Amino acid sequence: MSKKSLGIIGGSGLYEIAGLQRLAKKTLRTPFGDPSDAYLIGELNGETLVFLPRHGVGHRFNPSEINYRANIYGMKKLGVSSILSFSAVGSMKAEIKPKDVVIVDQFIDRTVGYRKHTFFEQGMVAHVSMAKPVCWALSEIAYQAAKHVAPQVHPSGVYLCMEGPQFSTRAESLLYRSWGVDVIGMTNFTEAKLAREAELCYATLAFSTDYDCWKEDEEAVSAEKVLAVIGANVETAKKIIQEAATLFSKKKSCECPHALQQGLVTDVSKISAKTRKKLGLFLRKHA
Numbered sequence: 001m002s003k004k005s006l007g008i009i010g011g012s013g014l015y016e017i018a019g020l021q022r023l024a025k026k027t028l029r030t031p032f033g034d035p036s037d038a039y040l041i042g043e044l045n046g047e048t049l050v051f052l053p054r055h056g057v058g059h060r061f062n063p064s065e066i067n068y069r070a071n072i073y074g075m076k077k078l079g080v081s082s083i084l085s086f087s088a089v090g091s092m093k094a095e096i097k098p099k100d101v102v103i104v105d106q107f108i109d110r111t112v113g114y115r116k117h118t119f120f121e122q123g124m125v126a127h128v129s130m131a132k133p134v135c136w137a138l139s140e141i142a143y144q145a146a147k148h149v150a151p152q153v154h155p156s157g158v159y160l161c162m163e164g165p166q167f168s169t170r171a172e173s174l175l176y177r178s179w180g181v182d183v184i185g186m187t188n189f190t191e192a193k194l195a196r197e198a199e200l201c202y203a204t205l206a207f208s209t210d211y212d213c214w215k216e217d218e219e220a221v222s223a224e225k226v227l228a229v230i231g232a233n234v235e236t237a238k239k240i241i242q243e244a245a246t247l248f249s250k251k252k253s254c255e256c257p258h259a260l261q262q263g264l265v266t267d268v269s270k271i272s273a274k275t276r277k278k279l280g281l282f283l284r285k286h287a
């Protein structure tokens with residue numbers, strides 16, 4: 001691939017991209033294991049897109065089982081420079097209604113350590129900054145792409161990333177509300193951390209499906225109702241991807257491609273040949 005392309009990671013229900021002119025389907029093996037599925041590479045509105053369904057086609061991996069490292073590594077390997085992430089979330093605020101989209105700008109991590117969330121280990125240490133955990137320039141594209149398509153778009157919001165797969169208790173949900181959380185999900189912060197380490201731009205479009213369990217006056221949500229909202233959200237997401245592909249060439253330049261510059265801690269001469277080989281894709285520029 002000659003130019004840097006746009007990666008799309010799809011969440012629940014988003015397993016294909018409307019109008020994508022398919023060029024290739026790539027099954028990759030990475031030094032970190034196998035990605036969730038084959039990557040679909042294609043063209044849309046003049047842009048090269050690389051698509052991966054986060055949970056695998058047919059939704060086979062739960063949030064703790066997803067191999068996030070392999071998924072992000074594969075994107076980098078295929079020449080992706082930016083990843084737009086789509087996911088279903090619970091709303092923690094009355095003003096974020098079902099079917100609304102939140103362009104997430106902050107995260108709180110409540111995962112419990114089952115998942116691998118760094119590429120840098122086994123003799124190689126890096127500490128990248130997560131003060132601003134998403135790419136502001138790509139988030140701007142996400143907002144522009146969504147604003148005329150989704151019922152309502154919230155330009156910022158805090159995403160709490162829980163382990164799952166069970167949903168929160170009401171006590172937890174109320175605690176998170178007291179922390180100022182806007183939406184709750186199970187996947188995106190792990191991706192954001194790894195994308196930053198891989199020096200990729202990353203932005204999250206969080207699609208609200210329901211009011212988690214904090215809202216006592218809400219009539220009991222049926223699975224049928226939630227599924228209908230998810231179905232509508234997937235259709236909105238497909239339209240947003242069309243818009244994003246058109247807008248992507250206008251993305252401003254940002255700091256993400258230099259995230260490791262200050263972050264690599266280990267003396268390069270002390271990194272073993274094995275680790276150096278494993279991380280070669282990331283170190284090429286730095287070591």
Ligand SMILES: [Zn+2]
Pocket residue numbers: 135136137138200201202254255256257
């Ligand atoms: Zn960026």
